[in-house]
Amino acid sequence: MSGEMIRFVHASDFHLELPLSGLPDVPEPLRDLLIDAPYQAATRVFDAAILEHADFLLLSGDILDPLTSGPRALAFLLEQFERCAARGLAVYWAGGRIDAPEAWPATVPLPPNIHVFPTGKLEEITHLREDQSHASIMGISWSERLRIHASEFRGDGTERFRVAIAYGNFDAASLSPQPIHYWALGGEHQRRTLFSTPFAAHYPGTPQGRTPQETGAHGCTLVSVDTEGKIRTQLLPTDSLRWHEEVVHVSDSATRADLERLVRDRMQTVVADAGERTVLVRWQLTGAERLASALRHGGLANEFCEMLRTEYGRRRNPAWTYSFELEPPESLPQQWYEEDSILGDFLRAVQLQESGRSEPLRLANYLADAQAMGVYGRALEVSDPASRLKLLREAASLGVDLLRGEAASEA
Numbered sequence: 495m496s497g498e499m500i501r502f503v504h505a506s507d508f509h510l511e512l513p514l515s516g517l518p519d520v521p522e523p524l525r526d527l528l529i530d531a532p533y534q535a536a537t538r539v540f541d542a543a544i545l546e547h548a549d550f551l552l553l554s555g556d557i558l559d560p561l562t563s564g565p566r567a568l569a570f571l572l573e574q575f576e577r578c579a580a581r582g583l584a585v586y587w588a589g590g591r592i593d594a595p596e597a598w599p600a601t602v603p604l605p606p607n608i609h610v611f612p613t614g615k616l617e618e619i620t621h622l623r624e625d626q627s628h629a630s631i632m633g634i635s636w637s638e639r640l641r642i643h644a645s646e647f648r649g650d651g652t653e654r655f656r657v658a659i660a661y662g663n664f665d666a667a668s669l670s671p672q673p674i675h676y677w678a679l680g681g682e683h684q685r686r687t688l689f690s691t692p693f694a695a696h697y698p699g700t701p702q703g704r705t706p707q708e709t710g711a712h713g714c715t716l717v718s719v720d721t722e723g724k725i726r727t728q729l730l731p732t733d734s735l736r737w738h739e740e741v742v743h744v745s746d747s748a749t750r751a752d753l754e755r756l757v758r759d760r761m762q763t764v765v766a767d768a769g770e771r772t773v774l775v776r777w778q779l780t781g782a783e784r785l786a787s788a789l790r791h792g793g794l795a796n797e798f799c800e801m802l803r804t805e806y807g808r809r810r811n812p813a814w815t816y817s818f819e820l821e822p823p824e825s826l827p828q829q830w831y832e833e834d835s836i837l838g839d840f841l842r843a844v845q846l847q848e849s850g851r852s853e854p855l856r857l858a859n860y861l862a863d864a865q866a867m868g869v870y871g872r873a874l875e876v877s878d879p880a881s882r883l884k885l886l887r888e889a890a891s892l893g894v895d896l897l898r899g900e901a902a903s904e905a
Contacts, residue, residue, distance in 0.1 A: 499721055500629060500655050503543040503730070505714035506554040506680030507700040508536045510571065511563035511592070514735070516705040517774070517816050523808055524735075527772055531735045533570055535702035538732035539714045540574045544581055546716055546730075549628065550621055551583060554680030554698075555590025555636060555661030560597045568602060579605040584621060589613065589635035590661035590680055611659070614640040616647070620654075632674075633659040636681075644668040655719060664688065669695045676717060676725060683708050685715075685729065694725045701732040706776055706817075709737045735772045738764060746783035750794070753785060757798065761806055765813050775802075776817040787895050789820040822887035826894065837897040844890045848883065855882055 514528045543551040558567045578585055588611045589595050595610045604610070611617050611633035621629040632647050645668075647658040659678040666688040669677050677688070677695035685699035698715040700708065713732040719725050740760055744753055757777070764775060777798075779789070788794040795818045802815040831841045847855070854877035876882050 500719040503548045504552045504678045505539045507556045510558035510567040514704045534734045535732040542730045551585045552678045553587040559592040579607040588633040588659045629655040631657045636661040739776045741778045743780045744782035773813045775815045779820045822891040840893045
């Protein structure tokens with residue numbers, strides 16, 4: 495390597511064509527933010543590259559789908575590229591599944607500081623600093639027909655810092671033997687590092703989480719290389735809205751008042767950790783045997799939702815509760831399964847379904863023929879093992895609540 499310091503920003507998976515999804519309803523106070531959040535996050539990526547005086551910006555795929563995103567996204571991205579051009583910041587872009595180079599409209603020319611790597615063909619660019627060779631950047635845009643092989647990324651025989659930028663599913667075993675200092679990878683929405691020493695391979699994740707599954711901080715990655723070639727990566731958060739799952743264990747003897755105190759304490763911590771961001775909160779409770787029936791079927795969960803939304807969801811930096819659920823217990827008393835009763839028959843039937851873990855649950859079999867032929871029938875086949883197990887546990891808990899005839903009490 496040259497012994498010069500290098501500093502660049504790596505980002506991917508903007509998905510400007512996709513809105514946020516996963517909320518059961520869209521709260522009026524958050525409607526504008528839900529629409530604008532992907533754009534705010536993307537703006538902060540370009541802000542970071544400019545404010546950090548990056549040598550260049552790497553975009554490793556799925557930035558936007560030009561065919562479905564509409565004029566706002568195209569105009570926005572072009573404006574950001576022109577901001578970079580005005581500051582002499584080079585942008586290297588390898589397309590992913592949705593942003594193939596040929597999909598960009600020919601009537602909207604890109605500024606000269608934007609280099610887009612071709613589809614299915616590896617290309618190498620020498621990045622210059624003050625007209626001197628500074629880094630070697632190899633890239634390729636994703637192609638459905640041509641698989642990208644890590645072995646194709648070879649060094650050029652110089653001591654320059656070498657970057658490979660590509661989109662797809664890669665593993666450390668295939669990348670680590672190659673003479674590449676930094677692998678700039680795209681195609682995953684959660685931040686992940688395959689290896690970090692002596693070289694690095696990294697997915698920066700999406701700048702803005704879009705679904706309840708994309709919890710936690712999202713942003714871009716600042717990469718710093720010192721004069722000895724040591725690579726350091728740093729998350730630069732860009733999300734203006736953050737999904738959060740709060741798991742709370744409630745003692746089996748807890749009363750409503752106990753649960754309210756516990757939830758308020760937890761929410762204070764969630765709000766403090768979020769800083770100035772809006773946070774969307776899903777509550778997952780475990781235990782709470784005394785309150786179980788009221789939480790599942792008595793409307794208590796809805797009451798807590800409304801209480802939390804009223805108190806925390808309409809602030810300047812809101813924390814909006816979109817789900818408040820009691821997790822079904824992992825196990826039930828064995829004697830219930832052995833009862834000579836309707837409940838015992840039901841639990842044994844559920845247990846039989848649990849034993850067939852490789853078989854999908856075909857719930858459409860319980861619909862009328864007309865319903866089974868429609869969209870509901872296609873949607874009610876559960877094959878994911880975790881979803882399957884959770885659904886069966888919920889069914890078992892519902893059966894217990896309804897068939898044992900015991901009303902839960904609260905103090």
